[in-house]
Amino acid sequence: MAEPRILELAKTLEALACPDRLKIVAYLLAQEGPSCGDVAQALGMSQSALSYHLRILEGAGLLERWRQGRTRCLRLRRPARDLLPPKILKQLQKEATPWKSKSTK
Numbered sequence: 001m002a003e004p005r006i007l008e009l010a011k012t013l014e015a016l017a018c019p020d021r022l023k024i025v026a027y028l029l030a031q032e033g034p035s036c037g038d039v040a041q042a043l044g045m046s047q048s049a050l051s052y053h054l055r056i057l058e059g060a061g062l063l064e065r066w067r068q069g070r071t072r073c074l075r076l077r078r079p080a081r082d083l084l085p086p087k088i089l090k091q092l093q094k095e096a097t098p099w100k101s102k103s104t105k
Helices: 004-016 019-030 036-043 047-059 078-083 086-095 097-101
Strands: 063-068 071-076
Touching: 004 019, 004 047, 019 036, 019 047, 019 071, 019 086, 019 097, 036 047, 036 071, 047 063, 071 078, 086 097
Parallel strands: none
Antiparallel strands: 063 071
8 A cells, every 4th residue: 555645646746647737737837816717717718627627736735725805816835836846847837928928916
């Protein structure tokens, strides 16, 4: 039987093994506390598809959600940034470049 840390790492890596979830991570690297609606619109996802992917990322401990008034906001948890190897983090930040210039927050 695998140790708890190995199981946790496997869950995290599994959560990242999806292009749509990697796009969400890249977007969250570029934006500070966007709403769920902002993410869905920017990535061209339906709310239900986004919710599905957010549940997986949140379950793996990679992001957190909070309410700001009536708006649900998102951000990457610090361990998510620390977990990603520098080369992958750099590539995700490069992918996020178009969203950085559109930031209004």
